Amino acid sequence: MRKTPGWATAFLCCAMGGAALALGGCASSSDATSILNSDPPEKMYADADALMNKGSFDAAAKKFEDLDRSHPYSAEARRAIVLAAYAYYKAGKTPEAIASAERYTVMHPGTKDAPLAHHIIASSYFDDIKTANRDQQATRKALDQLRILKERYPDSSYARDADNRIRIAEDTLAASEMEVGRYYMNEKNYVAAINRFKTVVTDYQTTAHVEEALMRLTECYMALGVTNEAQTAVAVLGHNFPQSKWYRDAYALLQSDGLAPSQSNDSWITKAWKAVPKFSLGGPG
Template sequence: MLKTPKWAAAVMWCAMAGAGLALGGCASSSDATSILNADPPEKMYADADSLMNRGRFQDAAKKFEDLDRSHPYSPEARRAMVLAAYAYYKAGKGPEAVASAERYVVMHPGTKDAPLAHHIIASSYFDEIKTANRDQSATRKALEQLKILQSRYPDSTYARQAENRIRIAEDSLAASEMEVGRYYQGQKNFVAAINRFRTVVSDYQTTAHVEEALMRLTECYMALGVVNEAQTAVAVLGHNFPESKWYRDAHALLTQGGYTPNADSDSWMTKAWRAVPKFGLGGPG
């Protein structure tokens, strides 16, 4: 049987030793070191809280995340997760704040800090709301979170704060629908315009834009010859906003064509309106 030469054994030993050193180098990376040599959770929490108090929000967020990774089953870990989201938000890191807060609500729904997590998500998106002629994706996401706060956590501080923001978000979405609707109307694409104005009347009745939307619906329906819907639009407008200049304009347009306001009980407008108008046979004149 052939014996392994002494020099070959020495080469193999060196190779194995080198591999061991390489592995040791990997294990000594910053992430591994932080996990292997992590401080106790209470100290990490205190350090992160101290960073927050000094306005070093991004450093605090990373420290809270380190705590969550190093001591995932500690009492401090769950709170650290939502505070990491809050620290990222304070640091102006919206996407990171949303990601951390969403992770929290997935893992710990319905807990004491869940309203705070939803508030962080809502605030991050709310800060990104654009003007009416810009993309409204952030507005829709903010509104979704704000409504979750109101419906699931009505007694929370954040739900009470959400009320005004909901009005702002809905107004922004309604304004955007009106912007696009007016564009389509100007292009004489009346069906597309109606779809936009319909959204305002159906979904954003509490905004100031609903009066104009009903007027524009009158114009579009008259242009298409759909008189009964035009009559309903003017009737709904007159019943709910009798002093509105939009009602005066819509009423004038309708009467010029020889028609009077009349609410059709089968119209989508009559069904969609929250306070269904109670008109007489002919509606308001």
């Protein structure tokens, strides 16, 4: 009787083991599918909703995600994505909330729940807004989402509620630009400072910081000897904020050099300002 070579025996054992593993893998996959689809989508949705009502937001989010994975083509699956985002937000898990809401906006833009998804993203970033002397990445992202709500979904309740948050975000960003601009001024880096104050005048005209920005521009331009821009900054400041202390200081600075406010139509300040009429100014009242 011929003896089976050792390498053949080893090969046969490996083959048999591989087959066993393959069969085991199939059984495991089948079991997983069975578990995922054990409940109909309407029941999973009702269970997740019940968890939400009980305040079990983390568990509800996971249940909504299970529904989406198990029945991705069901009527309940689409709404489950945005509700998972909302549940994660309520649970304080903002990265998960943002990820789920962003997935919804990519997959289902323009649908009924799209405003809610953008609102969740905006709220998650808005809650993370830092003070003006810290990084403003979250503020910028919140503002982007709030503006999307206003532009794309103006009739939604979330868009109507966005106005105050937009004002807060813009004020925070303007304050941050002022912080950096004042730092550059103290370092006598006037060009860098001008760029920061210019951002406030160009992008955040409706904030309270624009008055100081125009005054600081006056100081920077005077330091650089660019008097026509300094005169324009004071003219715009005086026309729009005649009672401002910043105007009084800026006017006095011009006077100390024998100058007066005078608007130049070629100035970027004139072009950036919203509907600035032509005018001539005397001294502050």
